[in-house]
Amino acid sequence: MTLDNILASLFPNGHAIEKNGSLLIGSATLADGTAVEVIGAADHAPLGIDEAIRLSRRVLEIAARGDRMPILVLLDSDSQRMSKRDELLGLNEFLAHLAKALIFADTRGHRTIGLLYGHTAAGAFIATALSTRALVTLPGAEPAVMDLPSMSKVTKLQIEVLEEKAKSTPVFAPGVANVERVGAIAATWDDNVSLGAQLQALLATAEETADTRDRLGKERNGRPKAADVASRVYALALGRS
Amino acid sequence: MSAAPAIIARDARSWYEASARQRIDALLDASTFVEFIGPEQRETSPHLALFDLPEQFDDGMVVGHGTLDGNPVFVAAQEGRFMGGAFGEVHGAKLTGLLRAARDTKSIPVLILFDTGGVRLQEANAGELAIAEIMRAVLEARTAGTPVVGLIGGRAGCYGGGALVAGCCSALAISEQGRLAVSGPEVIETNRGVEEFDSKDRALVWRTMGGKHRRLIGAVERFVDDTVADFRAAAVELIATAPAFGADVLAAEQARLEQRIAQFGTCIDAVDVWKAEGVPDPEAIPAMPAQPFIALADTIRRTRHDAR
Amino acid sequence: METLSYRHATARRASGTKNIALVGVVASCNLEVLVERVLPDTECEVAISTAAEGFGKVWEAVVADFVERRSPGGLRLSINDGGARPDTVSLRLAQAVRTIEEDAS
Numbered sequence: 001m002t003l004d005n006i007l008a009s010l011f012p013n014g015h016a017i018e019k020n021g022s023l024l025i026g027s028a029t030l031a032d033g034t035a036v037e038v039i040g041a042a043d044h045a046p047l048g049i050d051e052a053i054r055l056s057r058r059v060l061e062i063a064a065r066g067d068r069m070p071i072l073v074l075l076d077s078d079s080q081r082m083s084k085r086d087e088l089l090g091l092n093e094f095l096a097h098l099a100k101a102l103i104f105a106d107t108r109g110h111r112t113i114g115l116l117y118g119h120t121a122a123g124a125f126i127a128t129a130l131s132t133r134a135l136v137t138l139p140g141a142e143p144a145v146m147d148l149p150s151m152s153k154v155t156k157l158q159i160e161v162l163e164e165k166a167k168s169t170p171v172f173a174p175g176v177a178n179v180e181r182v183g184a185i186a187a188t189w190d191d192n193v194s195l196g197a198q199l200q201a202l203l204a205t206a207e208e209t210a211d212t213r214d215r216l217g218k219e220r221n222g223r224p225k226a227a228d229v230a231s232r233v234y235a236l237a238l239g240r241s
Numbered sequence: 242m243s244a245a246p247a248i249i250a251r252d253a254r255s256w257y258e259a260s261a262r263q264r265i266d267a268l269l270d271a272s273t274f275v276e277f278i279g280p281e282q283r284e285t286s287p288h289l290a291l292f293d294l295p296e297q298f299d300d301g302m303v304v305g306h307g308t309l310d311g312n313p314v315f316v317a318a319q320e321g322r323f324m325g326g327a328f329g330e331v332h333g334a335k336l337t338g339l340l341r342a343a344r345d346t347k348s349i350p351v352l353i354l355f356d357t358g359g360v361r362l363q364e365a366n367a368g369e370l371a372i373a374e375i376m377r378a379v380l381e382a383r384t385a386g387t388p389v390v391g392l393i394g395g396r397a398g399c400y401g402g403g404a405l406v407a408g409c410c411s412a413l414a415i416s417e418q419g420r421l422a423v424s425g426p427e428v429i430e431t432n433r434g435v436e437e438f439d440s441k442d443r444a445l446v447w448r449t450m451g452g453k454h455r456r457l458i459g460a461v462e463r464f465v466d467d468t469v470a471d472f473r474a475a476a477v478e479l480i481a482t483a484p485a486f487g488a489d490v491l492a493a494e495q496a497r498l499e500q501r502i503a504q505f506g507t508c509i510d511a512v513d514v515w516k517a518e519g520v521p522d523p524e525a526i527p528a529m530p531a532q533p534f535i536a537l538a539d540t541i542r543r544t545r546h547d548a549r
Numbered sequence: 550m551e552t553l554s555y556r557h558a559t560a561r562r563a564s565g566t567k568n569i570a571l572v573g574v575v576a577s578c579n580l581e582v583l584v585e586r587v588l589p590d591t592e593c594e595v596a597i598s599t600a601a602e603g604f605g606k607v608w609e610a611v612v613a614d615f616v617e618r619r620s621p622g623g624l625r626l627s628i629n630d631g632g633a634r635p636d637t638v639s640l641r642l643a644q645a646v647r648t649i650e651e652d653a654s
Contacts, residue, residue: 096408130373145365233338
């Protein structure tokens with residue numbers, strides 16, 4: 001689906017979302033009258049300090065209002081921008097700050113929903129999609145930590161070898177199926193059905209207050225150990241305090 | 242009587258050279274450390290065998306409880322020499338569990354001894370999720386009033402997802418050897434070309450991502466000498482002065498990051514940044530010993546901005 | 550990956566009261582040794598996991614030499630090997646026994 005089609009399917013009554021460079025900022029109303037704030041990173045563009053700071057500013061403006069409007073994060077980005085300038089100026093802080101803003105807004109009653117419709121990777125993936133309370137995907141979503149050719153270079157294993165190994169585990173290779181199995185994805189939406197209706201249905205369900213992704217990863221056989229290890233450390237630490 | 246030289250020796254030891262366990266042992270009060278899921282539990286990575294890679298019994302992450310100058314702390318230390326200190330499924334889950342406990346205990350601060358290249362590629366999706374879960378858990382702990390302080394000074398630096406976790410901490414201390422960045426030098430060179438960033442130019446790497454630059458640009462609260470004693474002093478101080486997490490801190494951080502772009506957004510190199518900050522002799526910064534540098538940094542930039 | 554295991558009778562029990570110790574790190578040319586005081590006084594076991602296959606005879610000799618010198622009775626030593634040379638292995642095994650024989654502080 002193109003971005004325009006996605007917006008039309010989400011907001012059949014129109015929207016006030018503007019695209020500035022690769023960034024989306026604005027608001028719209030769902031068919032049932034629910035008002036929604038929207039931010040996004042589009043065009044498969046890298047997420048650097050200049051992009052992150054604008055998105056975080058918007059999120060904090062929303063969070064300061066306290067009107068509990070949900071925030072939809074639309075995503076088709078590249079990885080973080082890998083440049084000297086971005087690192088010189090402290091990219092880690094900008095990306096962490098965006099993540100903090102989203103997580104904070106969610107705790108203040110602005111439900112955060114990530115909608116991954118294209119690509120995202122690495123630091124951009126963490127600061128946006130993985131910092132929302134619920135992450136949903138559309139067919140065509142391509143999340144990755146690192147692409148296989150780069151992974152091949154770093155691990156010094158041939159791409160064919162990695163592809164073969166990826167058949168037996170979802171734990172490292174790119175793709176929605178793998179990322180879903182490790183627990184990251186709350187739902188895969190149907191692009192033949194109104195996206196607005198699917199968003200309304202999601203908003204009608206009670207929001208999770210705890211981070212259940214490790215438990216999902218265990219249920220889906222993607223992360224067999226994480227949930228139990230975290231629980232055991234938690235119990236030992238409470239016993240010690 | 243015989244304990245005194247041992248303690249002096251312990252305090253003077255190099256943080257950089259020490260292992261994760263040696264750092265914990267030297268940092269905390271003697272014999273107070275109790276490990277959670279120690280190596281004898283053999284809770285290893287379920288994913289490394291597929292790549293014919295050896296496991297480590299603690300999966301490169303040591304977590305537990307001890308006291309620091311008599312006060313209870315939770316501590317997590319990464320072993321930078323095992324898989325580059327990278328976050329794997331079990332490695333990350335140990336820290337997640339510790340932070341969730343700190344959130345619910347409310348009164349025991351967390352020290353994270355970073356030493357990481359980022360996410361472990363052989364477990365990339367699990368590592369990436371672990372980072373996201375850890376970041377959320379750090380913020381939940383901070384929201385509950387628990388300081389989470391990061392110490393950076395190991396062989397692997399603090400890269401990738403680790404640098405994003407660091408950016409969520411209440412405060413950070415870093416040494417000369419420490420580096421803090423999202424993308425590593427080689428990746429920047431591959432992406433942008435050697436003219437923009439020569440990854441083999443160590444001086445350039447340190448100017449761009451190293452401890453001194455991070456202190457001068459305000460990415461960390463404290464620059465420390467490469468000794469256990471200095472890291473301990475910074476940890477104690479940063480725990481005591483950690484800001485509460487909330488709207489005010491986030492608004493202040495938004496302002497300082499916007500100001501950073503306004504002030505330094507056209508700088509080509511770190512030396513340009515330091516010059517713009519009013520450092521009298523920027524070229525002398527890299528070779529400056531720790532104590533004079535710390536004194537200079539304290540005059541250039543407020544040591545606390547309560548905006549992290 | 551290859552796993553190897555060697556059991557030996559020993560002359561004496563390893564001294565001290567500590568029940569567990571750990572030395573080393575799993576890295577290139579290095580190894581970790583986890584020592585546990587879990588066996589009868591005159592028995593010891595060395596269990597190895599290594600990515601370098603086909604060196605059984607070398608491990609066997611190193612372990613036999615170590616047992617002869619140190620008499621690590623009562624100890625199970627578990628190794629994760631990152632590709633260490635035999636002399637590094639011998640060093641770590643000796644360090645491991647020294648560490649578990651230290652007085653508890």
